[in-house]
Amino acid sequence: MKYTKKIIFILLVFAVLYSCSTKKDTVIRRNWHSLNTKFNVLFNGKEAFNKGIKAINDNYKDDWFQQLPIEPIKFQEDKIVIPKYNSGIGAGFGDTKKEEKKASTPFGIAEEKAVKAIQKHGMNINGIERNNQIDDAYLLLGKARYYEQRFIPAIEAFNYIIASYPYANLINETKIWRAKANIRIDNEELAIESLKLLLEIRKGQEENLPEEIKEQAHTALAMAYVKTDSIEKVKEHLIKATRTLKNKDQGARNLFILGQLYSAENKKDSAVLVFNKIVNFKKAPYKYKIHANIEIAKNTTNDSSRVNVLDRMYALIKDRDNKTYLDELYYQTGVLHQANDSTQLAVQAYNKSLKSNGSEKQKTFTYEKLGDLHFKDSKYLTANSYYDSVLQVSTDTLNLRIRRIKRKHKNLASLINYENLISKNDSILKIASLSKTDQEAYFQKYINNLKKKDEEAAQLKLNQQAFGSSFGGNSLQSNTKGKWYFYNSQSLNFGKTEFTKIWGNRKLADDWRWSSKINTSNTKDSTQVNQKSTRYDLASYIKTIPTNKKVIDTLKLDRNQALYELGLIYKEQFKDTALAIKRLERVENLNPKKELILPINWHLYQIYNHQNNTAKASVYKNVILTQYPKTKFAQIIQNPNTVIKEEVEVNELEKTYKEIYYLYKDNKFEETVSKTDEILTKIQNSKLIPKFELLKAYAIGKYKDKKSYKIALEYVAVNYGNTEEGKKAKAVIKQLSK
Numbered sequence: 250m251k252y253t254k255k256i257i258f259i260l261l262v263f264a265v266l267y268s269c270s271t272k273k274d275t276v277i278r279r280n281w282h283s284l285n286t287k288f289n290v291l292f293n294g295k296e297a298f299n300k301g302i303k304a305i306n307d308n309y310k311d312d313w314f315q316q317l318p319i320e321p322i323k324f325q326e327d328k329i330v331i332p333k334y335n336s337g338i339g340a341g342f343g344d345t346k347k348e349e350k351k352a353s354t355p356f357g358i359a360e361e362k363a364v365k366a367i368q369k370h371g372m373n374i375n376g377i378e379r380n381n382q383i384d385d386a387y388l389l390l391g392k393a394r395y396y397e398q399r400f401i402p403a404i405e406a407f408n409y410i411i412a413s414y415p416y417a418n419l420i421n422e423t424k425i426w427r428a429k430a431n432i433r434i435d436n437e438e439l440a441i442e443s444l445k446l447l448l449e450i451r452k453g454q455e456e457n458l459p460e461e462i463k464e465q466a467h468t469a470l471a472m473a474y475v476k477t478d479s480i481e482k483v484k485e486h487l488i489k490a491t492r493t494l495k496n497k498d499q500g501a502r503n504l505f506i507l508g509q510l511y512s513a514e515n516k517k518d519s520a521v522l523v524f525n526k527i528v529n530f531k532k533a534p535y536k537y538k539i540h541a542n543i544e545i546a547k548n549t550t551n552d553s554s555r556v557n558v559l560d561r562m563y564a565l566i567k568d569r570d571n572k573t574y575l576d577e578l579y580y581q582t583g584v585l586h587q588a589n590d591s592t593q594l595a596v597q598a599y600n601k602s603l604k605s606n607g608s609e610k611q612k613t614f615t616y617e618k619l620g621d622l623h624f625k626d627s628k629y630l631t632a633n634s635y636y637d638s639v640l641q642v643s644t645d646t647l648n649l650r651i652r653r654i655k656r657k658h659k660n661l662a663s664l665i666n667y668e669n670l671i672s673k674n675d676s677i678l679k680i681a682s683l684s685k686t687d688q689e690a691y692f693q694k695y696i697n698n699l700k701k702k703d704e705e706a707a708q709l710k711l712n713q714q715a716f717g718s719s720f721g722g723n724s725l726q727s728n729t730k731g732k733w734y735f736y737n738s739q740s741l742n743f744g745k746t747e748f749t750k751i752w753g754n755r756k757l758a759d760d761w762r763w764s765s766k767i768n769t770s771n772t773k774d775s776t777q778v779n780q781k782s783t784r785y786d787l788a789s790y791i792k793t794i795p796t797n798k799k800v801i802d803t804l805k806l807d808r809n810q811a812l813y814e815l816g817l818i819y820k821e822q823f824k825d826t827a828l829a830i831k832r833l834e835r836v837e838n839l840n841p842k843k844e845l846i847l848p849i850n851w852h853l854y855q856i857y858n859h860q861n862n863t864a865k866a867s868v869y870k871n872v873i874l875t876q877y878p879k880t881k882f883a884q885i886i887q888n889p890n891t892v893i894k895e896e897v898e899v900n901e902l903e904k905t906y907k908e909i910y911y912l913y914k915d916n917k918f919e920e921t922v923s924k925t926d927e928i929l930t931k932i933q934n935s936k937l938i939p940k941f942e943l944l945k946a947y948a949i950g951k952y953k954d955k956k957s958y959k960i961a962l963e964y965v966a967v968n969y970g971n972t973e974e975g976k977k978a979k980a981v982i983k984q985l986s987k
Contacts (some may be wrong), residue, residue, distance in 0.1 A: 262807045280918065284444055284546050290362050290365050290366040290386075291362065291363070291382060291385060291389065291395075293362050294358070294360075294361075294362025294363050294366070294389050295358045295359070295389060297355045297356070297358035297359040297362065298355065298356065298389060298392065298393055300355040300441065301354065301355030301356045301359065301396060302396075304355065305321075305322055305396070306321070309322060309323065311536075311578070312610070312724075313540050313543075313854045314508075314610060314614070316390075316506060316509045316510070316513070317505060317509065319468060319471055319475065319502070319503070319506060319508050320429070320472060321502065322396070322400050324433065325555070327869055330436050332655075347547050354397070356396045356397045356416050357393070357397065358392075359389055359392075359393040360389075360390055360393040360394060360397070361391035362389075363386045363387070363389040363393065364390065366382070366383065366386040367383060367386050367387065367390070367982070380447055383448060383480075384413075384414040384417045384419060385408050385419065385781045386416065387406050387407075387409055387410045388406075388407075388410060388419055388422070388423055390406045390425070391403045391404075391405075391406035391407045391423070391426060391427075391430075392408070392426060395397050395405065395426065395430055398433075400430045400431075400433045400434050401434065403426075403430045404427055404430045404431065407423050407424075407426055407427035407430065408424045408427065410674055411423055411424065411427070419456065421447060421459075421462045421466075422462065422465070424443060424444070424464055425444070425447070425462070425465045425469050427443065428440035428443050428444050428469050428473070428705050429442075429469050429472065432469070432472050432473050432476060433442075433607055437473040437474075437476040437477055438477075440469070440473045441470060441473045441474070441477075443471070444469055444470050444551075445470075446699070447466055448463070448466055448467075450514075450670040460493045460495050461495045461496065463489070463490075464490050464493060464494075464495055464496055464499070464500070465496075467487070467489040468486070468490045468499060468503060470482075470485075470486040471486040471487045471490060471506075474486065480510060483510065483926050484507060484510055487503050487504075487506060487507040487510075488507065490503050491503050491504050491507065492810060494530065494532070497530075497532040497533060497534070498534060500533075501527055501530060501533035501534055501537040501538075502522075502537065504523055504526055504527050504530070504533075504537075504541070505527060505541065505544075505713050507523050507526075508520045508522075508523035508524045508527070508541070508544060509544070511523060512544065512547065512548050517548040517549075517550055520544065520548045521545055521548050524541040524544045524545045525541075525545065527541035527888075528541050528542060528545075532979075535570075539565070539571060540577075542561060542562070542565060543577055543578065543581050545558060545561075546558050546561075546562055546581045546584070546585055547581065547584070549585070552589070555585050555588065555589060558585060559582065559585050559586075559861075562578055562581060562582045562585065563582070565578055566578050566579065566582070571911035574601045575601075575602070575605035575607070575609025576603075576605040576606070576608070576612075576615075577602075577607065577611060578612045579598045579601040579602035579605060580597070580598070580599065580602040580611060580614065580615050580618075582596075582598040583595045583598030583599040583602065583615075583618065584598070584618070586598055587618070587622070592622060595618075595622065596619065596622065599615050599618055599619050600619075602615045603615055603616075606916065609642050609643065609644070610643075612638075612642045613639045613642050613643045613651070615633070615684075616636070616638040616639045616642065617636070617639050617650075617654060619635045620632045620633070620634075620635030620636045620639070620654075627663055627825055627827070627828060629664055629665070629668075629823075630665055630668060632661070632831075633658060633661040633662075633664075633665055634659040636654050636657055636661070637658060639651070639654050639658075640654065640655060640658060649718070660822060663814075663818065664815065664818050664823075667812075667814050667815045667818070668811075668815065670807060670808065670811045671808050671811050671812060671815070671943075674804045674805070674807060674808040674811075675796065675808065677794075677804055678801065678804055678805065678808070680794055681794055681795055681796070681801060688791060688794060689787060689791065692787055692790040692791065693787060695790070696784075696785050696787060696790075699784060699785065700785060702839070703784075707748075710834040711748075734817045759879075800907035805839070806842060808839075809836050809839055809841045809845065810845070812832045812833075812836035812839070813832075813833070813836050813841070813845050813848070813849060814837055814970070815832045816828075816829045816830075816832035816833035816836065816849075816852060817852065817970045817971060818827075818971060819832060820833075820855075820856060821970065821971045822971050826856050826859075829852070829856060830853065830856060832923075832967075833849050833852055833853050833856075834853065835964075836849060837849050837850075837853070846872075846876075847873065847876075847877050847880065847963075847967070848963075848966075848967035848970075849883065850869040850871070850872045850873050851873060851882050851967060851968075852967075853865075853869045854869035854873065854886070857869065858870075864967065870886055873886060874886060874887075880960065880964075881960075881964050882964075882967075902928075902932065902935060903937065905928055906937060906940060906941065906944075908924075909921055909924045909925055909928070909941070909944065912924065913944060913948055918948040918951040918952040919948075919952060921944065921945070921948040922945055922948050922949060923940070923943040925941050925942075925944060925948070926945070928941060929941055929942070929945075937973035938969075939965065939968075939969040939972045939975065941971075942964065942965045942968070942969065943965050943974040943977060943978060946958065946961035946964070946965055946978065947960065947963045949961045950962075955985065958985070959982060959985055962981055962982050962985075963978075963982060964977035966978040966979045966982060
């Protein structure tokens with residue numbers, strides 16, 4: 250019996266060794282290597298590959314505010330390298346040093362297993378591969394390299410399959426993968442040609458291809474045409490790729506991109522039809538369904554349709570499964586309400602979107618919408634705070650939208666500075682104008698409110714500490730002591746320390762909060778409390794009130810200048826004539842300095858004249874004509890219908906400006922003025938007018954008296970105050986006035 254077992258064992262060992270050979274073509278050897286390749290090496294390789302794909306899908310985050318890429322993967326341009334070619338036919342694995350290094354990534358392991366299958370189980374005998382699993386190994390090799398961004402070695406592997414296994418059942422899939430690799434190395438023309446050959450070798454050939462292959466081929470063609478910016482071709486192949494929807498993930502993605510393309514072309518009805526198809530596609534991943542609903546809301550233009558879409562949005566909001574999408578749903582609900590002129594409902598929806606802890610990018614859109622609403626309502630301070638929030642949240646400084654908001658925020662900065670200065674100076678001047686008794690009453694009321702708030706804050710802090718200790722939410726909790734605050738020695742000691750920091754050392758007595766009750770035995774604590782007690786010291790507040798006439802006059806001058814600058818900003822920059830009139834008329838009634846009277850009247854005349862308010866315009870016109878008859882402003886009023894001879898192109902204007910500037914540089918100042926006057930009669934509404942006017946003023950200053958120079962500069966400063974030229978003119982006037 251033992252002898253028989255030994256013989257059987259030896260025969261089995263011999264059979265295994267015999268079947269392991271790859272040099273001879275026998276049934277046993279073919280089946281042995283085929284089974285080992287499929288169920289051992291390739292199985293492990295495919296498992297690693299699938300693990301890598303899952304990691305890509307889990308980590309990839311779609312930007313739903315942009316057109317989605319057809320293939321949900323982001324490759325790094327700088328990682329594409331030209332490989333070193335070697336002797337490994339098709340596989341590219343002749344580098345022994347590389348073989349010694351163990352793969353660590355899922356795709357690296359998949360490639361390693363594919364190489365192992367080819368090297369150890371390949372049966373290439375007389376130029377014919379006898380192991381029917383080797384073509385699968387090469388395909389896995391190419392796909393693993395593709396996802397590792399090694400596209401040229403991947404194409405090598407795909408080409409080897411196409412050349413060596415022309416009748417393999419995976420040949421069509423291989424051609425599609427080769428085309429995708431060519432697209433990634435900007436060889437999309439070759440990819441398009443090869444995919445068209447696959448689909449249209451002869452008339453009617455496409456109908457013989459499996460539906461899955463047709464979907465993949467048309468999807469790859471759409472990818473290629475995206476690179477060539479052929480949008481019509483992209484749409485054509487996406488439509489063909491979504492006829493059958495065999496691949497639910499890629500099919501839903503293709504439909505979504507198709508809808509985005511229609512939306513970008515303002516074909517709202519077509520976009521809504523496509524997005525509705527996603528909503529009704531039962532097998533579509535939920536992320537596409539929910540965003541398809543959002544896109545339907547974006548593309549709804551009909552007022553009656555908006556009512557139905559709003560109902561749908563609120564139904565989605567109520568669904569607890571949509572918790573992670575609430576920021577987007579509330580935002581789009583706000584957009585719909587805003588389109589219906591329901592501003593209050595829109596603001597409520599936007600605020601709920603912000604509270605939903607969504608993505609940073611979504612928050613930037615929501616803050617921007619809130620900022621625009623307040624900006625439109627002339628609430629510039631509030632609007633600017635929202636624009637500031639956009640810039641705080643956003644990290645994409647190169648984005649054109651963010652850069653536009655940054656410019657808007659910057660433009661509002663000077664406005665806010667002036668508004669704050671006016672508010673501050675008005676408050677100081679108001680208090681300074683009060684009697685001594687009224688001043689004391691005003692600050693005493695302020696101190697009382699301050700004390701009340703401080704006491705409430707201190708009590709709240711102590712209560713929170715006690716509450717946290719009671720329920721184990723604080724490190725002060727003692728395991729051996731009682732849970733109530735006053736039974737816990739650690740909490741009690743901490744509370745005493747905090748009390749001393751805030752209130753100092755005080756005796757147990759009535760009205761212990763008053764500064765007179767401070768225990769001065771501890772010098773350090775006393776100093777700290779004395780510093781804090783100034784918050785409640787009436788005398789310290791009274792001292793801050795200005796009494797010097799020069800200081801008060803300076804406050805008034807600064808406020809008046811700020812009011813004038815604001816009027817100019819509202820008029821020229823924000824086109825808000827109502828606020829411009831309000832600021833300019835207020836400063837007019839505040840007895841401003843002499844230099845401001847002419848520009849204030851000029852700007853108010855321009856505003857009312859533009860509004861066809863003849864009565865109001867006449868008031869300011871008469872002031873200019875009677876008090877400033879020799880100024881250029883009076884000349885413009887008296888001759889409003891100056892004939893515009895011709896319009897000059899911007900590039901010609903720039904050329905002319907350079908010519909006149911060189912005259913100025915050559916000290917030909919009178920000629921500079923005459924040439925400038927000549928060109929100014931020929932142009933209107935040009936951005937270069939302030940440059941010509943400032944150059945003319947500089948030239949006047951070179952050959953005329955100081956008074957003429959100052960008048961020319963004042964014209965530039967008043968008429969173009971918000972431009973760089975206007976600011977330069979103001980700076981020179983300031984120097985001349987010293």
